Amino acid sequence: MNTIPFWQTTKLTEMTSQQWESLCDGCGRCCLIKLQDEDTEDICTTNVVCRYLDLNNCHCIEYKERTVLVPECVRLTPDNLQEQFHYMPQSCSYRVLYESGDLPEWHPLLTGSHEAMEEAGISIKMMAVSENEIEDEEQLFSHIIDCDEEEL
Numbered sequence: 001m002n003t004i005p006f007w008q009t010t011k012l013t014e015m016t017s018q019q020w021e022s023l024c025d026g027c028g029r030c031c032l033i034k035l036q037d038e039d040t041e042d043i044c045t046t047n048v049v050c051r052y053l054d055l056n057n058c059h060c061i062e063y064k065e066r067t068v069l070v071p072e073c074v075r076l077t078p079d080n081l082q083e084q085f086h087y088m089p090q091s092c093s094y095r096v097l098y099e100s101g102d103l104p105e106w107h108p109l110l111t112g113s114h115e116a117m118e119e120a121g122i123s124i125k126m127m128a129v130s131e132n133e134i135e136d137e138e139q140l141f142s143h144i145i146d147c148d149e150e151e152l
């Protein structure tokens with residue numbers, strides 16, 4: 001007998017923390033460094049990733065301390081989802097679920113691994129460089145890969 005997955009039956013605001021955490025596809029896109037135009041507030045995304053992301057597996061090595069170590073690190077919660085959308089990539093599974101009511105077909109909860117997500121080009125593993133390799137802020141401009149609502 002097929003069972004209906006929890007993300008189709010449970011509101012985001014009513015999920016357990018374990019369910020909520022499991023929705024993260026581990027793509028690492030939210031950890032890419034963004035630049036914001038002071039006048040227009042437009043946001044451009046670079047392929048430079050936060051120094052605390054392990055690019056071998058896209059895991060944050062300072063997950064518990066992340067918002068202390070990186071003040072601009074977004075801690076997504078059911079309550080701030082809407083206000084943080086602007087800063088999240090369009091492929092972010094939380095965003096996709098909120099907007100469409102379902103998870104993308106490559107999601108690890110559906111496929112059982114990260115393989116399909118990587119094949120779909122969602123993971124940043126192969127395209128990102130660590131902030132540790134950047135010498136100064138000016139260099140970030142040459143790493144811009146998209147601006148505002150355009151898809152990566």
Ligand code: SF4
Nearest residue numbers: 024025027028030092
């Ligand atoms: S973009 Fe969304 S799904 Fe991807 S790692 Fe960040 S929070 Fe998780």
Ligand code: SF4
Nearest residue numbers: 031050053060066073
């Ligand atoms: S502190 Fe961790 S979760 Fe936050 S942006 Fe850096 S790598 Fe990502």
